[in-house]
Amino acid sequence: MVTGTPGRREGMPVVGGVAPGAPTEDDALWRALRTVVDPEIPVLDIVEMGIARSVVRDDAGVTVTLTPTFSACPAIAVIEEEAAAAVRRLGHEVRVVTTLHPPWSSDDMTSAAREKLRRFGIAPSEPHGGLIQIALDAPVRCPHCDHPDTYVRNAFGSTLCREIRSCRSCGETFERFKPI
């Protein structure tokens, strides 16, 4: 059986399975996955990031499908191990599959995840509906003072998924999650 993410990402259809919010025994699997954080952004778990795509249970055990934010993301190997360990702790045999399709989008993050990111000091990427080139040049609010007058210092940052910006109002330098 395939379960959609409880409290799933906006705009993403549930792939088969149970109605959102209906309590099922698979909620335990999703709860287990929620204990796994992105090692590069430790305030976000892999479910609210949209990295954990699906959990399928059959006679052979549990299959967890993950997708990386960027295909060269070095964190995905750690996430695979930790997701497998989290499900194994519930007593299941587990297989982790990593797919590039459909490609992860910053739109796959939940709005709660965006808010956590902002409080962590990283400007989130606002939903772009696929218009990435436009989103790249759209105004970005400073996560510290909320002022919209910020500019790109470097299109590349400390990880593949971030760029570096500065705020003209408060003068702080901050990272922004790239729209992708």
Add this chain to the structure above:
Amino acid sequence: MADARTLSAALQAPLVARLTAMADDELVLGHRNAEWTGHAPLLEEDIALANLAQDEIGHAITWYGLRSAIDGSDPDQLVYFRDAPDFLNAWLVELPRGDWAFTMLRQYLFDAYECELLARLARSTYEPLAQAAVKVGREELFHLRHSSLWLERLAHGTTESKERLLRAMATAWPLLPQLLAPMTGAAELHAAGIWPDPSELRDAVVARTRSALEGVGLTVGPLSPASGLTDHRGTHPAHLDEVLANLQSVARADPEAVQW
């Protein structure tokens, strides 16, 4: 749509070679870019080049992985234990990093080629390739934005930056024909809808890059191959040995190691 299980036997060898060439291009360019880590002219560019290098090497892993699904090859073996004559990368990516103008111009030419190629591969009838091309193509947009901006800065910066860009053009532009040349089995792969028509791709890449280069005020000559250059991938000037010596020395120091 085909995948590794349904790919016809006759198309396996050409597709394996094509994927290997693409992976080798990304791997070698990624390593050349990584040489700038700690040496780039600005801290921001040091970070940018490290990001580009990480992306290209990650993309190489993706293409080696697609090959592996067809022939069961081990990507680590391919990267660390092949010798230069078995690498299928183009000359363009293996040349020493040179100065900043050469690094950025080479990056721009490769990015433009990849964007055109990946846009076509996204419609490939070989499903795993189409899916990977969509993912990698999104990421390449960031590269193209970056290298395109550097073309403008170098062309319109100072007399010296323009001179350096012109010198970089004299080296890099004649290497484009080999990067774009068809490989064995190209007609069959195109007929099966797996890989784009090499001549159509070549025209698109040349038109795009020529327009961008002329747009920043460069005079771009006809596209004639560098002397001594064959269309055939698999021959290498001396430079690849240098890359591989650096890249492979640790793995070859202990071939039995299972984990580093």
